Amino acid sequence: MFILAIETSCDDTAAAVLEADRRVLASVVSSQFEVHAQFGGIVPELASRCHIEAIWPVVNQALTDAGVSLQDIELITATRGPGLVGSLLVGFTFAKAVALVRQIPCTGVDHLAGHLLAILLEKEEQRPTFPYTALVVSGGNTSLFAVDSTTEFRLLGRTRDDAAGEAFDKVAKLLDLGYPGGPTVSRLAKQGDADAISFPRAWLAKDSLDFSFSGLKTSVANYVNQCRQKDRPVPTEDICASFEQAVVDVLVEKTLCAAEQAGHQQVVIGGGVAANNKLRQQLKARCAEAGFRCFTPSPEYCTDNAAMIGLAGYFQFIAGSTVGPDTDAFSRSPLN
Ligand code: KG4
Numbered sequence: 102m103f104i105l106a107i108e109t110s111c112d113d114t115a116a117a118v119l120e121a122d123r124r125v126l127a128s129v130v131s132s133q134f135e136v137h138a139q140f141g142g143i144v145p146e147l148a149s150r151c152h153i154e155a156i157w158p159v160v161n162q163a164l165t166d167a168g169v170s171l172q173d174i175e176l177i178t179a180t181r182g183p184g185l186v187g188s189l190l191v192g193f194t195f196a197k198a199v200a201l202v203r204q205i206p207c208t209g210v211d212h213l214a215g216h217l218l219a220i221l222l223e224k225e226e227q228r229p230t231f232p233y234t235a236l237v238v239s240g241g242n243t244s245l246f247a248v249d250s251t252t253e254f255r256l257l258g259r260t261r262d263d264a265a266g267e268a269f270d271k272v273a274k275l276l277d278l279g280y281p282g283g284p285t286v287s288r289l290a291k292q293g294d295a296d297a298i299s300f301p302r303a304w305l306a307k308d309s310l311d312f313s314f315s316g317l318k319t320s321v322a323n324y325v326n327q328c329r330q331k332d333r334p335v336p337t338e339d340i341c342a343s344f345e346q347a348v349v350d351v352l353v354e355k356t357l358c359a360a361e362q363a364g365h366q367q368v369v370i371g372g373g374v375a376a377n378n379k380l381r382q383q384l385k386a387r388c389a390e391a392g393f394r395c396f397t398p399s400p401e402y403c404t405d406n407a408a409m410i411g412l413a414g415y416f417q418f419i420a421g422s423t424v425g426p427d428t429d430a431f432s433r434s435p436l437n
Contacts, residue, residue, distance in 0.1 A: 103167075105174040105199070106411030107160065109192030110184025110212045111241070112143045114155035117407035118167035118174075121415060123222060127166035128401070128408045131155045138280050142270070149187035156195050163407075174205065178414025181209030181424070182431035183241070189430040197426050208414040209424040213237055213436050215409035216371035217248050219402040222412055229367040229396045234360040238352060238380075239372030239405075240266035240281070243312050244437055245359040248369070251416035254436050257359045258310025265348050266374045268314040272321050272344050276337050286341045287377050293342030298324060300347040310359050317347055349380045353387050360393055369396045375403040 103126075108115040117128040133151045137143045164170060179196035182189055193209060200207035216237045221228050232249045234257070243266075244259040263271070266283055273282020278289070300320050303313040321344055328335045352374075360368050368388055374380065381397050388395035402409055417423075 102175045103169050103173050104176045104178060104411045104415050105160070105163070105171075106407040106414055107156070107177075107179040107192040107196050108212075108215070108405055108407040108410045109152045109156065109188050110180045110182070111188060111405060112137055112148050113405045114152050114159045114192075115405060115407035116160045116163035117411050118163050118169060119408060119411040119415070123412060125222060125408045125411075126169070127163040128406055129159050129163045129166065130406055131159050134281070141274055141280050143185070145185045145187055148185055149191055152188050152191035156191055160195075171199070171203070174203070176206050176208070176415065176418055178208040178210055178411055178418070180212045180215070180410050181428070183212060183434040183437070184432065186430055186432045189432075193430045197424065197428070201426055206418060206423045208417040208422065209428055209430075210410045210413045210417060211434050211436055212410070213242060213244070213434050214254065214413040217246055217254055217369075218251065218413050218416070219371045219398045219409035220369045220396050222402050222408055223396075223398060227396065229369055229394065232363070232365055233367040233369050233396070234356065234363050234365045235369040235371060236352060236356045236359075236375070237372045238265045238370065238374040240264060240270065242372065242437065243314070243352075245310050245356060246436070247363045247365070252420045256437060257363065258312065258355065259437055260312040260314065262313050262315040263318060265312070265314055265352060266372070268318050268348060269374065271318050272340075275322055275325050276335070276340065283374060283377065287345060287379065289338050290341040290345040290379065293336070293338030293340070295342040295346035297336065297339035298343040300343050302347050302351050304351070308358060308362070310355055310362070312351065312355065314348065317344070345377070345379055349377070349383050352380060353384050356384065357387055357391055357393065367394045367396065371398060371403060373404045376400040
């Protein structure tokens with residue numbers, strides 16, 4: 102069975118072609134980075150317009166790369182939510198329209214389910230078995246889940262304010278490092294001292310699996326403002342390293358705490374921030390110490406992509422959950 106998958110929840114237009122045995126035949130991602138960079142963040146109206154322009158060329162490229170035609174596709178799946186509704190509607194409506202014309206089934210995927218299952222795109226020996234604890238950490242979400250099967254997810258904890266990726270992006274903006282901030286902050290952090298500045302870690306209540314990053318962001322803002330007011334040079338690299346360390350410490354310890362509370366032996370990460378090297382290394386090291394197995398998807402399956410949507414959409418199809426032309430997109434995830 103050939104599956105065509107589409108992802109347009111935010112600022113990337115992505116399409117993938119998969120086989121039902123999880124082989125990814127093509128995965129294409131068209132970034133809108135240059136359009137939004139000049140505004141220092143995503144402009145929703147521009148994002149949907151860009152998706153409209155990109156959707157057919159991106160799908161066409163994925164079909165060409167996979168060596169199949171639209172006539173060969175037997176299942177089409179797209180992200181139904183959460184995200185920017187104007188963006189979601191472009192991909193989801195495209196998928197429903199193709200399904201209607203071709204008379205093939207269509208599934209609508211929760212973007213978070215895609216991140217939770219992305220690890221299953223890896224080679225068999227690099228995949229966890231069910232159940233496992235998963236941290237989804239991206240620009241819009243920071244949540245911990247118990248993943249019981251291909252379609253069963255239980256929320257264990259989530260951020261009460263900013264997502265970790267959002268905090269990276271806001272700190273980058275404070276330091277005039279451009280958008281998106283995560284990769285740049287992480288690159289500069291390598292040249293800085295992670296112990297130089299003592300930024301706060303919000304642990305919240307004892308054993309709490311919730312997160313909070315707004316205090317950390319404010320603390321970085323105050324530090325930068327003080328430097329500027331006193332005409333002191335802003336130690337950008339040290340700020341990046343100390344900030345990154347504060348985020349990673351909390352993400353890692355709470356993920357381990359969640360696995361312990363859930364009684365799981367396996368820990369998985371997903372989402373754009375899961376591409377962060379410090380997070381990957383520290384999580385692996387702490388899991389090894391604490392006796393958990395740690396699974397990290399390759400970076401291309403951490404950031405937004407359609408291959409993970411294809412896999413989640415296929416599992417949904419197997420479970421008998423398809424959508425019709427009237428099914429609407431949603432901006433907030435029922436999983437969260
Ligand atoms: O999952 P994603 O591609 O899009 C969604 O938000 O759904 O994640 C994008 C987020 C952005 O906030 C970006 O700054 C962050 O992931 N990010 C990183 C890194 N790569 C991407 N944050 C820290 N370190 C990175 N290497």
